[in-house]
Amino acid sequence: MTQTIALQIKNPFADQLKKGYPLISKDAVDASQLPKEEGALLRLLDSHQRFLGLGYYGIQNKGIGWMLTTDVNEKIDKAFFIRKFTKALTNRQNFFDDPNTTAFRIFNGEGDGIGGITIDYFDSYYLVSWYSAGIYLWKDMIYEALAETVNFTAIYEKKRFDLKGQYMEQDDFVMGDPGEFPIIILENGMSYAVHLNDGAMTGIFLDQRDVRLAIREHYADHRNMLNTFSYTGAFSVAAILGGAIKTTSVDVAKRSLAKTIEQFSVNNIDYESQDIKVMDVFNYFKYAQRHHLKYDLVVLDPPSFARTKERTFSTAKDYPKLLMDTITITEKNGIIVASTNNASFGMKKFKSFIDQAFKETHTRYKIVEEYSLPKDFRVPREYPEFNYLKVVFIKKLD
Known part of the structure; x- marks a missing residue:
């Protein structure tokens, strides 16, 4: 008990x-x-x-x-979790009804009433992410409740909390019929390959869905696009399908090459006609400047914190410098998609980074539009600080 x-x-x-x-x-x-x-x-x-x-x-x-x-009479039992999951599913019914999108978040932690746990849906597969050992100790009851609430092919999990140096066998499969990966999901009609059994990452960040759609529909046509910290090239896929002339995807991780080729291939994109660079983004900026390369669409979506052999990067202190480097290789009237998922500061602070970078490069700019978390990533209405995603589309005027 x-x-x-x-x-x-x-x-x-x-x-x-x-x-x-x-x-x-x-x-x-x-x-x-x-x-x-x-x-x-x-x-x-x-x-x-x-x-x-x-x-x-x-x-x-x-x-x-x-x-x-806050109900003194409410018990925390399986029925409690079933009620929470049922309400969350009802709130996402529009997503389930959309045949062009088959991957989205069905339960977003504190936004749906249980902090420390998220659940994502990938075309009949469910992925449960655990963010503290405390909630993970409730896993048996939670999985029973989830299994009684949803129809699933299989359920997988990711343990994202600090294991304090202890070895814990990582078996992502929980129950159901194990999948053959990658599975191909749809997002606004675009295809993406997803792996639920391959380490911490799945191949796509679902919270950027609206941003990818905006790039495809409004910003990519006839553009030469640079996608930095590109991971699996999801933004590049959206740009190409939106009419981009060329994309260059840059990420320091060796796995990014095969992962990006995979995403291009499932969308019938000739990956050999695109550039995929495995290198440090900061080094690529220097390379681009030396070779006088310019881009009229640049996506800048770094991790909150990263460490390589050459440097340590934190968005909280290094984003202005990163943006200054970006400005130098962006064409006049080009678009910079500045993004961060760092929850330690809000949109106002993020915009101050943007303003600092443009002022220090003596460049005029205009904010075209802004994005935060999509509707399936519910946050408590009264507490916007839990809305961690900040994306700003910036037009370089000079």
């Missing part, structure tokens, strides 16, 4: 939780009160011992757990 611990919440954090804030901050509690093991239920009380809600203990980023319910 799961342990339940009474935990007093400090002010003003108690007021936040009363208003529906889902994350239990590590600063909200006396650390000595915490249980020894993650996964315990937390009966949250204010300084007057009044009930605030029921959560679970699971360390994740700045939090030590997530609120599950």
Whole structure:
């Protein structure tokens, strides 16, 4: 039976939780009160011992757990998870009804009422991602609830929490009929190859769906496109199908070459007619400048943090410099798609990075449009800080 611990919440954090804030901050509690093991239920009380809600203990980023319910009578059992999953599925019915898109998020953590877990749908295959050891200890009950809620070919999982140096056998398959990968999913009519049993990544970031569509429909036609930090070339696929004259995909990971060829091939794109470069993006900028290369569509979507043999990169401190390098190889009236998934700063800060880069290069610019998370990546309406994705389409005027 799961342990339940009474935990007093400090002010003003108690007021936040009363208003529906889902994350239990590590600063909200006396650390000595915490249980020894993650996964315990937390009966949250204010300084007057009044009930605030029921959560679970699971360390994740700045939090030590997530609120599950503010109903003093609600039990955290299989029926609870079934109710949450059923509501989430109902909210995504439009996606299930769209024959041109067969991959999307069906459960987005705190946005659907259970922080620390996400569930993605890939054409009858489901992928559960776990972000803390605390919620993972509930996995048996959660998988039972999911299996009773959805029709599935197979369920896979990714453990994305800190294993603290411990070896844990990584078997991504959970239940059902194991798939033969890649499976080919559709996104707005475009095909993408997906691997659910091949390490942490699947081959596509579903949160960029709207951005890929915008590139295909409005920005790619007759453009020469550079796709930096290209991963599997998903943005390049969208550009080519949108009429791009040429694409160049650049990523330092050796796997990116085969992965990009795979994505081109499933869309019947001649990969030999496109450039795929396995090299450090910063080195490629220098290469492009030496060879006087210019692009009129550049996608700039770096990881929040990366380390190579040559350098360490963090979007929180290095994005302006990265954007300055991009500006120098972008044609006049060209479009830069500046993107980050770093949750440590908001859109206002991100725009200050953009403004800094253009001012330091003495270049005028115009923000054409902005994107954040798509509708299936639900976030609590009152707490936009959980909407981590920031994408800005910028027109270089000089």
